[in-house]
Amino acid sequence: MMNQTLHIRLRNVEGAVIRALGLIERRGYSLDNCTVSQAQGDDRRMEVGVRSSRPGDLLKRQLERLHDVLHVELLPVTANHKHNPHIRPLQGENK
């Protein structure tokens, strides 16, 4: 189980945020936190913290397939990650 943080730049269009968030959960990453804000120009910036036994770089490549996703940055695992103390790791997955 690993915590990962991704910075995602999105087009400001209908469905873009839900499309990205839906993909994250569907692909087996649980969403710990998420903030969406206005970025440069008309774009949106999304910062997400995810947990999964699956690698973050695979999620990055899956997000990059989305037409509304303009750029994805995967922060190193050691980066300042906001851990949610209310979420206990699933049994057997905290290795």
Added chain:
Amino acid sequence: MVVITGQVPSALQGTDAFQEVDIFGITLPIVKHSYIVRNVRDIPQIVNEAFQLAEGGRPGPVLIDLPKDISAGMGEVVYTAPLPLPEMPQPDSHAIQAANEVLSQATRPLIIAGGGIAISDSVEIFRKFIARTKIPVTSTLKGLGVMPTDDPNFIGMLGMHGNGAANHAVQNCDVLMVVGARFDDRATGHLASFAQSARIIHLDIDAAEISKLRKADVAIVSELAPALEGIQLRDEVSTTWCGQCAGWKKEFAWRYDAPGEGIYAPRLLRDLTRAKTEGMTITCDVGQHQMWVAQHCSFDNPLDHLSSGGLGTMGYGLPAAIGAKVAKPQNTVVCVSGDGSIMMNIQELATLNRYKIDVKILLLDNSALGLVRQWQEIFFDGNYSEVHLDDNPDFAGVARAFGIQARSIRQPEAVHDAIHWLLNTEGAAMLHVAIDSMENVWPLVPPGKANHMMMKSVPLKEVKT
């Protein structure tokens, strides 16, 4: 594919209006991209973009949801030219070099040909590559026809219902080059045991497929043609290994001397493709008949075999056949279906009749959802549930009611003439074939088992080269 859906007027969206459904939301997980049109003047740009996205890179479905006030609305529209397809990624020279190095060290190289080869229109280039390198080839379900079925370098389809030769080759190879395929669980069996001693070279247009399921030792994310042209073998493939693959192919060749008095579907399907003339497309539905088509029909081209692979959608066969016939009217199009699958879209018989579309239907009727029944027999001690369809309608009668000619057979002696009748009758026709409801698809790699652990096949032999 671009799908245009009608939506309630914009002002009523989100109010649970009559026939309102959030098709944009419902389809989010299954589209490559989707749009809701909010302004009449956006239509040309959205339509152009939709086609560009649907066709470009790794193709996929795009949906355009069109509220009624937009579709019926008037406004100034500037039509723009269709957008060019996006540039395809080109192979990285370091990756090509790495692939060449790995291949040059191989003593038992093998290729898995996937559906991506046909999608990227690279069949000829792939065949030239095989002619040049002589590497033995297996294929996925969607890769069937990339190599002609009778090509000496082609070993067969691998996986759950693949043949023994392909599964033994893949379990014994030391370098596995996967071309336009994605390590689907039906192809790999138990993933950790799949091609255990092989180094993997993975060629795909989609970066998200690389190391998704099996770590690639070399990844080439690129348009297929230049990648294949860049790969050069220093030495010829070991004749011992090629001989071993050829030996397996002989050892595991399909047998058609099945016991039983009824019609043996695999033999009938073999005879169907033997009887074919130039240009025959076979579409199938999903289930036992689909696996028998994959195993026993021969294909010269991947587009000759239209089958619902990853999604395994029952009901695909008849609409796919209609599409194939409309696209290539000169081809003979045969929809091989089952009694479970045909019922999913049987109303399309009306389409055949209405537009006089000359599709031939070969309906293999075992009065059961056969593949599910097979699993319940083998893995659930014959505890059958909801698989018996012995109250099926009279399918030939149903076809006739729709204005389609139909015949029904159940004796092996009738097969030869019936195939001739089906292929040579003018206009749409159905041949209904009653087969044994207890017939199974063999071999079978049980779920969670390695590919060499095939039921009704002989055990794996280690190869020393």
